[in-house]
Amino acid sequence: METLAFQGLVGLSVAMYLWLLAAGLTIVFGVLGVLNFAHGSLFMLGAYFAFTFYGLWGVNFWLAIALSLIGVGVVGYLMERLFLRHIYHLDHAFQLLLTFGFILIFDDAVKMIWGGVAKIPAMPGFFEGTLSAFGRPFPIYNLFIIGAGLLVAIVLWLLFEKTWWGKMVRASASDREMASAIGVNIPTIFTGVFVFGAMLGALGGALGTPVRVVAPGIGSAMIIQAFIITVIGGLGNLKGAFVGAVIVGVLSAYGILLFPVFELFLIFLIMAVVLMVKPQGLFGG
Amino acid sequence: MSERKKISRRAFLKAAAAVGIGGIASGLRGVAEAAPQKEKAPAKAKPKKKILGVDVIKIGGQGVTSGAHADYGWQMIAGSTLAIEEINAKGGILGSKLELKFMDEELKPAVAVKNTRYLATEWGAHFLFGVDSSGSSMAVGPVLPEIDRICMFTHASTHRLTEELVAAKGVKQIFRMSVPVYQESILSSLIFKDFPNIKRWAGIHCDYEYGYSTWALFKETLKKYRPDVEFVAIAWAPFWTMDFSSHIAAVMAANPDAIHATPWAGEGVMLLRQALMLGVFDKIQAWFQCMGGSVDILEGIANEVAAGKFKDKLWATARYIHNYPDTPQNKAFVANFRKRWNRLPNYSAENSYSAIYAFKAAVEKTRSLKTSDLIKALEGMEIMTPGGKRFFRPEDHQAVYNVPGGRVIKDPNYPIPIVGGDLKVIPAKDYYRHPPFTPIAMGK
Numbered sequence: 244m245e246t247l248a249f250q251g252l253v254g255l256s257v258a259m260y261l262w263l264l265a266a267g268l269t270i271v272f273g274v275l276g277v278l279n280f281a282h283g284s285l286f287m288l289g290a291y292f293a294f295t296f297y298g299l300w301g302v303n304f305w306l307a308i309a310l311s312l313i314g315v316g317v318v319g320y321l322m323e324r325l326f327l328r329h330i331y332h333l334d335h336a337f338q339l340l341l342t343f344g345f346i347l348i349f350d351d352a353v354k355m356i357w358g359g360v361a362k363i364p365a366m367p368g369f370f371e372g373t374l375s376a377f378g379r380p381f382p383i384y385n386l387f388i389i390g391a392g393l394l395v396a397i398v399l400w401l402l403f404e405k406t407w408w409g410k411m412v413r414a415s416a417s418d419r420e421m422a423s424a425i426g427v428n429i430p431t432i433f434t435g436v437f438v439f440g441a442m443l444g445a446l447g448g449a450l451g452t453p454v455r456v457v458a459p460g461i462g463s464a465m466i467i468q469a470f471i472i473t474v475i476g477g478l479g480n481l482k483g484a485f486v487g488a489v490i491v492g493v494l495s496a497y498g499i500l501l502f503p504v505f506e507l508f509l510i511f512l513i514m515a516v517v518l519m520v521k522p523q524g525l526f527g528g
Numbered sequence: 529m530s531e532r533k534k535i536s537r538r539a540f541l542k543a544a545a546a547v548g549i550g551g552i553a554s555g556l557r558g559v560a561e562a563a564p565q566k567e568k569a570p571a572k573a574k575p576k577k578k579i580l581g582v583d584v585i586k587i588g589g590q591g592v593t594s595g596a597h598a599d600y601g602w603q604m605i606a607g608s609t610l611a612i613e614e615i616n617a618k619g620g621i622l623g624s625k626l627e628l629k630f631m632d633e634e635l636k637p638a639v640a641v642k643n644t645r646y647l648a649t650e651w652g653a654h655f656l657f658g659v660d661s662s663g664s665s666m667a668v669g670p671v672l673p674e675i676d677r678i679c680m681f682t683h684a685s686t687h688r689l690t691e692e693l694v695a696a697k698g699v700k701q702i703f704r705m706s707v708p709v710y711q712e713s714i715l716s717s718l719i720f721k722d723f724p725n726i727k728r729w730a731g732i733h734c735d736y737e738y739g740y741s742t743w744a745l746f747k748e749t750l751k752k753y754r755p756d757v758e759f760v761a762i763a764w765a766p767f768w769t770m771d772f773s774s775h776i777a778a779v780m781a782a783n784p785d786a787i788h789a790t791p792w793a794g795e796g797v798m799l800l801r802q803a804l805m806l807g808v809f810d811k812i813q814a815w816f817q818c819m820g821g822s823v824d825i826l827e828g829i830a831n832e833v834a835a836g837k838f839k840d841k842l843w844a845t846a847r848y849i850h851n852y853p854d855t856p857q858n859k860a861f862v863a864n865f866r867k868r869w870n871r872l873p874n875y876s877a878e879n880s881y882s883a884i885y886a887f888k889a890a891v892e893k894t895r896s897l898k899t900s901d902l903i904k905a906l907e908g909m910e911i912m913t914p915g916g917k918r919f920f921r922p923e924d925h926q927a928v929y930n931v932p933g934g935r936v937i938k939d940p941n942y943p944i945p946i947v948g949g950d951l952k953v954i955p956a957k958d959y960y961r962h963p964p965f966t967p968i969a970m971g972k
Contacts, residue, residue, distance in 0.1 A: 246781040253777040260771070350594070359598030360824065361794025363801065365831055373807050379780070380807030385773065454802060455770055456794040460595040464768035496774035499763050500781060504972045507735070507766060 245377040250500045251493050252376055256385035258492020259392030260455075263447030264465055265472040265484040266399065267440035273479030274416040274436045277327060277338050281345035282444050283466030289315050289445025290461065291353055293452040298364025304453075311449045312442045319441025323434050331433075346463055354459045361458035370453070384454060391450060395443070396485055403481070412436055416479075471510060475517050477527025486525060579622040580897055582654075586627050587612070587884065588647030589658040590640060591683065591876065593632040595768070597793040599824040600660050600683060600876045605630050606869050607877030608657065611884035613868075621891050626884070633659060635767060637667035644668050648675040654897050655680070657705075657883045660876075662686035662737040669693040672701035676899045678906070680886060682879035683847070685709050686737050687745070690924040691965040700903050703925045705886065705918070706847040706879040707960075709738070712818030713745035714959040715845060715933050716788065719952045721753035723786075726813050728760045730784035732775050732791065732799065735764035735972075739790045742818060744970035746788055760784050764972060765791055765799075772799045776806050786814040796820060797828030800842070804832060809839050820844025820936060821947040823874035833945040834938050844947050845933035847875035848915040851946045852932055852953075861914035872944065875915075875931075882913035886920075923963040930956035 268282045292311030296302040302310065322345065330337045370387060373380035403409035414422040415432045423429050448461075455461075472491050476483025491510055498506035517525060589608055593601035605628075612626040620626060629651055633640040640659060647653040656672075656679035659665045665684030670693065672679055681689060681704040690708065693699045720726060729750070733739030747759055761782035763775035769791070776799070779787065787808070791799045796817060803809070817825065821844045832838060850862050850872050861881065865873040873881070890905040891897065907922040918927040935949030 250774070250777050250781065253773045257771045257774055354594060358602075359593050359595070360602060361595075361598065361797070361828075363794070363797055363828055366801075366805075373805070379777075380810070382773075382805040382807075384805060451770070454798070454805065456798045458595050458598065458794055460768075461770065465770060496777070499774045500778035503762055503764055503778070506764065 245379075246500070247497070249377040249379050249381070250496050252381060252389075253385065254493035254496025255489065256388050256492075257496065258489045259388045260447050260451055261465075261468055261472055261492055262392050262485055262488035263395060263450070264444055265469045265476075265488050266395065266481060267443035267447075268466075268469050269473045269476070269479055269481060269484040270443070271437055271440040272473070273481070274412055275327070275331065275433050277331070277437075278335065278342070278478075279440070280339060280342035280466065281322075281349065281462075282342075282440070283462030283464070283469065284346050284349035285315050285319060285441045285444040285462070286448040286465055287353065287457075287459070287462035288318060288349060289448030290452050290455075290457045291357055291448075292445070293449035294362050294364055294457045295357075297367075297452065298362065304367040308446070308449045312445050315445035316438045316442045319438045320434065322441075323437040327437065328430070328433070349462065350459050357459075359459060361456045363456055364453060366453040388450060395446070399481060408435075468510075471514050474524055475514055477524030480524065480526040483524055483526035578624065579895060580624045580891070582624050582897070584627045585621060585624045585655070585887075585891070585897070586629070586651065586653045587655045587657065587887070588643075588651060588653030589628060589630040589656070589880070590633045590643045590647070591630070591658045592635055592660045593630070594634060595794075597635065597660065597795070599793055599874070600822075601630070601632065601658075603823070603874045603876040604658050604660075604682060604880040606865070606871075607873060607880035608884050610865055610868050610877075611881045614864075615884065615888060621888050622895065629653070630658070633661065633664050635661040635664065637661070637664045640664035641667050641671055644671055644679070645675065648677045653677065655887050657682055657880060657887075659684045662689070662741075665689045666693070666737070669699050669702050673699060677701060678703060678887075678899055678902055680705050680883040682706050682883050683876050685711075685847070686741050687961065687965075687968070688737075688741070690926040691961070691963075694926075695924040695963050695965055700925070701899065703886075703906055703920060703927070705883045705927050706875060707929065707931060707956075708926065709742045709745060710960050711845055711847060711931060712790065712816075713742045714749050714961070715931075715952075715954055716816050716818070716843075717746050717750035717753065718954055718959055719843070719933050720786070720814070720816070721750060723814070726785040727756060728758050728783065728785045730761040730763075730779035730782055730787050731759070732763050732765065732772065732779055732787060732789040734790045734792075735766040739764065740970045740972065741968065742790050743788070744968050748968065765795070767795075769795060772802045773806065775799075776803050776808060780806065780808060780811065784812060786812055786816065788816045788818070790818045792819045792822065793824055794828070796822075796825045800825070800829050800838075801832065804837050809837065809841055812841060814841050814843055816933075817842060817844045817936075819846055819875075821846030821849045821875075821933075823850070823872045823877075823944065826936070826944045826946070829936075830944045833936055838936065840935060840937070840949065842936045843933060844936050845931060846947065848873075848878040848931055849875070849947045850878075851939070851942070851948055852951070853916045855914075855916070857912060858914040858916075872942065873914075878914050882911070882915065882918070885913065886911055886918075921963070924965075926960070928956045928960060930954065930959075 292314040297307035370384040472487035476487030498509040591601035591604040631643040685708045761779040893905040894901040918929040932953040934951040937949040
């Protein structure tokens with residue numbers, strides 16, 4: 244029993260990275276209607292920016308995270324203003340082509356700037372060590388990640404449910420024309436939402452920097468899982484993204500423990516079952 | 529030219545990237561020109577008669593140059609480039625200069641096969657070398673007879689490449705400079721059979737050919753010597769595993785005495801550091817990180833080794849380690865490599881360096897570029913390399929040489945940790961499998 248509880252806790256910490264990534268993806272889809280394939284690349288850029296500020300230039304860890312968010316926010320701003328804006332009215336296929344092109348560009352760009360070799364900077368001292376959980380040592384950093392993921396979930400909920408901006412965003416998502424008619428500046432909202440989504444993805448990448456590997460291609464490796472999560476939870480649904488991420492993270496951890504032979508298959512099985520029972524995803528509709 | 533005194537590794541990679549799909553042929557020439565204090569090659573006056581009938585001998589390489597494993601491709605480029613520069617500075621091979629083109633195989637068999645065909649037929653490579661992924665090697669091997677080129681594999685390590693494709697199926701164009709999984713599996717079982725207190729083993733292994741064969745051979749050999757040993761847990765990790773916490777927690781739930789692990793390159797570093805975070809080294813007696821003796825992993829865990837966090841329990845080997853053997857040739861290689869690249873060579877670098885010299889020896893012996901002649905020249909060849917004397921077994925075209933295993937320790941002579949504690953030197957004949965080969969039952 245304690246083994247299962249511990250494994251679940253570890254899985255939960257893994258799930259939080261997935262949540263941060265899936266959150267941005269699903270918000271952008273929900274509001275802008277764009278399936279951003281390059282969202283994983285923004286996750287990767289967040290990791291590279293954090294590595295550069297924190298690992299290379301020795302900037303304070305928290306400041307490095309903040310700066311990497313701002314950096315990726317700027318990249319997201321340029322992506323939206325210069326490119327995505329012009330294809331909203333076109334077929335989804337064009338969005339896929341454009342965002343897929345961004346994956347290739349970003350992967351090659353980081354290779355040219357940072358080189359192909361994987362990087363992992365040292366862990367900030369205040370995160371070292373473990374706490375006891377279910378009789379086994381659990382890293383403080385993983386606990387911090389769980390806390391950060393939950394905090395982001397709460398902040399997002401407050402932002403979208405309780406603020407004026409959130410209301411405008413929800414209005415634009417549910418009926419663009421009506422929102423526009425009552426004076427909501429749709430283009431500005433779209434830019435803001437895209438930048439916000441990009442920064443969420445970057446946060447996931449940046450927070451993993453001291454424990455995970457920073458390398459070209461990590462974005463495309465992660466985006467597949469993020470898509471699975473949003474499909475399970477329901478495309479465009481924030482609650483669905485959170486639940487989907489927890490399902491994927493925790494069940495993978497149990498799969499590795501209990502069914503090591505077909506653990507990879509397990510996630511796809513869940514996705515298939517969800518699609519059969521609820522084609523719109525658990526919270527879609 | 530003088531302001532480009534030294535070509536840094538980054539500039540080099542940038543150049544490599546700039547030329548596109550990893551082709552550095554033209555970049556390389558630039559590098560060779562820019563290299564300082566290199567006396568103009570004596571053979572600058574073009575040799576009148578061309579013994580081989582070509583101006584340049586083209587060497588096509590491929591390895592991973594992107595993603596978490598990208599350092600292996602870089603090391604192949606660095607090692608082969610060093611050999612080519614040395615050889616070209618002395619006039620090339622029988623008057624023909626060497627030229628390199630290196631491509632990214634992306635650890636994808638289909639990409640590796642495409643690269644192989646492109647290099648041999650479109651670019652016109654006379655020799656092929658490299659290949660990191662075992663899966664890619666098994667796909668490239670069968671293509672070689674058709675394009676009639678030798679490929680010297682310098683990293684891919686499934687035993688099946690030489691045992692099945694060469695010894696059983698007779699694909700003579702395959703040669704392998706690097707030791708296969710015998711190194712991490714059989715050598716490690718011969719080391720750990722002598723630890724009577726380690727009875728419960730767990731594995732964290734790659735969820736592909738490489739991990740399957742290593743774990744199968746390790747279990748099979750260790751069980752022979754130690755019937756009392758149990759294999760209590762196994763976790764499989766595919767390429768692009770971004771977090772090993774769940775894998776580590778899963779095997780630690782079985783209270784193992786020791787862990788045997790194959791994830792390599794950036795993933796290996798991530799695995800070891802996450803294991804430290806989860807307090808694994810307080811519980812176990814030993815951790816064998818199969819290719820942990822590779823430079824990128826040693827660099828990645830240098831701070832932790834220096835701080836004693838692994839508590840002397842981390843063991844590793846590699847397909848060459850820069851501190852062994854203690855010969856003038858190896859010392860010169862390491863010194864020249866460090867001078868050229870400002871970094872230590874890992875096994876892919878040494879294997880690729882030696883591959884170029886093996887090509888040279890074969891061409892000089894046959895005085896031709898005919899593949900069938902070159903195969904005969906390489907079969908049974910003995911060649912001195914930085915990694916020691918190698919012998920290409922005629923039956924399976926596998927280079928036989930030995931690499932020790934040991935504890936990962938800090939050494940004042942090197943900027944990064946080394947595999948140097950309790951160094952176990954076991955003769956190659958004792959830990960290589962020998963023809964005729966019996967198939968190994970493997971799988972998840």
